[in-house]
Amino acid sequence: MSRSTAEIREISGRAVAVRGNDIDTDRIIPARYMKELTFDSLGRYSFYDQRFDSSGKATDHPFNDSRYQGAEVLLVNKNFGCGSSREHAPQALMRWGIRAIVGESFAEIFAGNCSAIGVPTLTVGPKEIEELMKQVESNPATKLRVDLESRTLQAGDTRFSFSLPESQAKVLWNGTWDTTTTLLEGLKEIQAAVVRLPYVKDFSYDRSGSGRAGGEKTGGA
Amino acid sequence: MGKNLLRKVWDLHKVRTLPSGQDQLYIGLHLIHEVTSPQAFAMLAERDLKVLHPERTFATVDHIVPTDDQKRPFKDDLAEQMIQALEGNTAKHGIPFFGLDSGLQGIVHIIGPELGLSQPGMTIACGDSHTSTHGALGAIAIGIGTSQVRDVLATQTLALNPLKVRRIEVGGRLSPGVYSKDIILKIIADLGVKGGLGFAYEYGGTAIEALPMEARLTICNMSIEGGARVGYINPDRVVFDYLEGRRFVPKAEDFEKAVQYWKEIASDADAEYDDRFQLDADTLEPMIAWGINPGQAVGVDQKLPVLKELKEEEREAAQMAYNHTRFRPGQPIKGLKIDVAFIGSCTNGRISDLREAARRVRGHKAASHVKALVVPGSQSVAEQAAAEGLPEIFREAGFQWRQAGCSMCLGMNPDVLVGDQVCASSSNRNFIGRQGSPKGRTLLMSPAMAAAAAVAGEVADVRQFSQGGVA
Numbered sequence: 001m002s003r004s005t006a007e008i009r010e011i012s013g014r015a016v017a018v019r020g021n022d023i024d025t026d027r028i029i030p031a032r033y034m035k036e037l038t039f040d041s042l043g044r045y046s047f048y049d050q051r052f053d054s055s056g057k058a059t060d061h062p063f064n065d066s067r068y069q070g071a072e073v074l075l076v077n078k079n080f081g082c083g084s085s086r087e088h089a090p091q092a093l094m095r096w097g098i099r100a101i102v103g104e105s106f107a108e109i110f111a112g113n114c115s116a117i118g119v120p121t122l123t124v125g126p127k128e129i130e131e132l133m134k135q136v137e138s139n140p141a142t143k144l145r146v147d148l149e150s151r152t153l154q155a156g157d158t159r160f161s162f163s164l165p166e167s168q169a170k171v172l173w174n175g176t177w178d179t180t181t182t183l184l185e186g187l188k189e190i191q192a193a194v195v196r197l198p199y200v201k202d203f204s205y206d207r208s209g210s211g212r213a214g215g216e217k218t219g220g221a
Numbered sequence: 222m223g224k225n226l227l228r229k230v231w232d233l234h235k236v237r238t239l240p241s242g243q244d245q246l247y248i249g250l251h252l253i254h255e256v257t258s259p260q261a262f263a264m265l266a267e268r269d270l271k272v273l274h275p276e277r278t279f280a281t282v283d284h285i286v287p288t289d290d291q292k293r294p295f296k297d298d299l300a301e302q303m304i305q306a307l308e309g310n311t312a313k314h315g316i317p318f319f320g321l322d323s324g325l326q327g328i329v330h331i332i333g334p335e336l337g338l339s340q341p342g343m344t345i346a347c348g349d350s351h352t353s354t355h356g357a358l359g360a361i362a363i364g365i366g367t368s369q370v371r372d373v374l375a376t377q378t379l380a381l382n383p384l385k386v387r388r389i390e391v392g393g394r395l396s397p398g399v400y401s402k403d404i405i406l407k408i409i410a411d412l413g414v415k416g417g418l419g420f421a422y423e424y425g426g427t428a429i430e431a432l433p434m435e436a437r438l439t440i441c442n443m444s445i446e447g448g449a450r451v452g453y454i455n456p457d458r459v460v461f462d463y464l465e466g467r468r469f470v471p472k473a474e475d476f477e478k479a480v481q482y483w484k485e486i487a488s489d490a491d492a493e494y495d496d497r498f499q500l501d502a503d504t505l506e507p508m509i510a511w512g513i514n515p516g517q518a519v520g521v522d523q524k525l526p527v528l529k530e531l532k533e534e535e536r537e538a539a540q541m542a543y544n545h546t547r548f549r550p551g552q553p554i555k556g557l558k559i560d561v562a563f564i565g566s567c568t569n570g571r572i573s574d575l576r577e578a579a580r581r582v583r584g585h586k587a588a589s590h591v592k593a594l595v596v597p598g599s600q601s602v603a604e605q606a607a608a609e610g611l612p613e614i615f616r617e618a619g620f621q622w623r624q625a626g627c628s629m630c631l632g633m634n635p636d637v638l639v640g641d642q643v644c645a646s647s648s649n650r651n652f653i654g655r656q657g658s659p660k661g662r663t664l665l666m667s668p669a670m671a672a673a674a675a676v677a678g679e680v681a682d683v684r685q686f687s688q689g690g691v692a
Contacts, residue, residue: 035285049654083650086256090366091367205471214602
């Protein structure tokens with residue numbers, strides 16, 4: 001967790017565009033590659049079934065294209081990262097080399113997972129993303145510079161504004177995007193909150209081991 | 222104006238506002254499984270942190286377990302490593318674990334409600350997007366990633382952005398052969414797979430209130446497929462009756478106190494909502510999601526859409542779906558040949574689902590070209606099914622009767638599609654590759670429709686399906 005306290009204010013690098021709406025996390029990393037106890041080697045499985053056909057031959061997916069190797073900004077369309085909550089998806093992208101994702105919209109759990117590992121998800125309009133994608137596709141050497149303070153993105157000679165939820169911007173900027181540390185600072189408040197809860201204060205789980213587990217009561221309506 | 226349930230539960234569980242502007246929310250119940258927790262435990266170890274409230278976390282194993290041969294060690298070394306890691310982590314931290322030998326193991330979203338762990342007015346988190354399921358009991362249940370699993374283990378809290386609430390009113394009543402699965406598929410088809418971004422869905426109205434508990438779980442389960450991270454139904458007598466007497470539910474006087482709280486936590490009659498949507502259950506027909514996302518669905522009497530008839534923003538996705546499925550635009554969905562039928566999953570692997578499927582199957586045979594699989598959602602469901610003679614009904618009809626697990630919902634265990642097989646599935650996602658084969662094709666439908674398709678060998682209308690006998 002060497003990155004866990006780093007402030008993230010600016011990201012510069014080349015970009016790669018993966019076009020399409022509703023790209024789900026099963027597509028970003030197929031479930032069969034999640035049978036690993038750590039995230040360390042997930043990078044190689046990014047978009048695996050899009051990148052390789054059934055005989056294992058590489059397709060023309062942008063992640064296979066030599067011109068995009070080393071890209072650090074991922075350009076996407078709408079509802080990117082929908083479906084399964086697997087953090088394996090942003091972990092795989094990050095370990096492939098992605099440090100920021102720019103798109104039209106993101107699925108909520110995915111965006112939260114990105115934020116938790118210090119990968120900002122930046123939102124731009126449909127026109128802007130199309131322009132960015134075209135620019136990068138016509139010139140893969142294009143350098144992008146993401147500035148979290150001014151919320152602007154410089155691509156070649158063009159400057160775009162992006163939006164980023166205030167909460168995400170703040171934690172990245174301050175280097176406090178590792179939430180565990182922040183949450184633990186509220187330990188006293190946590191303890192105060194617990195005892196207010198009716199299911200702690202007035203009643204609680206029955207731990208005697210009695211009672212049913214089975215399905216819906218039989219014979220009922 | 223009154224408050225809705227989400228607002229009430231949120232306010233009650235709010236620990237403080239974080240410097241980021243997010244809320245720190247206490248989590249009443251944390252459920253974990255083998256796939257998204259080992260990395261979280263490793264992160265704890267790295268920081269020398271302990272589990273703050275081990276008595277509020279419960280574990281089971283579901284995603285990677287084989288459903289045919291569960292003998293240990295598993296044939297798949299990676300799967301064996303994952304279950305061992307969970308056994309080790311739960312033992313080390315004193316977390317209750319419902320393992321394969323407990324008699325209580327099952328899909329995490331099946332066992333939470335059936336053990337009475339999931340209760341109204343609670344906040345529930347689990348490293349799985351279908352955690353929204355538990356909202357059917359009147360809880361606020363949130364799917365999270367692994368770093369957040371670490372947060373809950375270490376602090377029993379989460380940093381969350383506030384959610385808006387959309388009230389989804391389902392009026393009328395369901396006709397025979399039409400199920401809660403059809404309601405939720407229709408909602409997702411109408412509102413789209415991104416329609417719920419930023420929202421919690423509150424389901425209500427006469428058709429929802431008339432649903433038994435298990436049917437409600439199916440609706441909330443698929444909220445996430447519509448982009449809504451949270452879905453819930455206000456707790457009522459159906460919920461209280463379902464919970465009474467279950468293993469972890471308070472007993473006697475404490476149960477009365479609990480019911481008191483559960484009643485109070487429901488949305489006020491004059492509650493405010495950020496948005497509203499209405500649907501009529503009277504005219505609803507059995508639905509089938511045919512494409513590559515759960516929003517691409519049609520009624521059983523309809524034809525697959527022709528691109529130019531679709532709204533412009535839906536065309537590209539439909540084209541991609543046709544590229545993948547190689548189905549023909551304009552072809553009727555009914556009569557589409559299937560190769561596999563899968564009945565199970567956290568969406569539809571409960572006893573009432575298996576009863577409905579068995580009712581359609583009894584006295585019939587699965588078509589000779591169809592591989593049909595019935596996978597109970599938990600060991601308790603399997604036990605209840607056995608007591609009712611359901612395994613025999615399925616076996617006689619040529620279906621395979623399996624042991625509890627996620628099975629063919631997600632391609633992490635030996636139950637997978639092969640090549641470009643078409644599967645009539647009672648699960649929740651038809652994403653490309655979801656059922657384990659990159660070329661596989663998934664048709665989402667109710668368990669009764671999947672049973673009918675298995676027998677017919679093709680998509681069939683369960684309402685016209687002759688029943689061999691009525692259970």
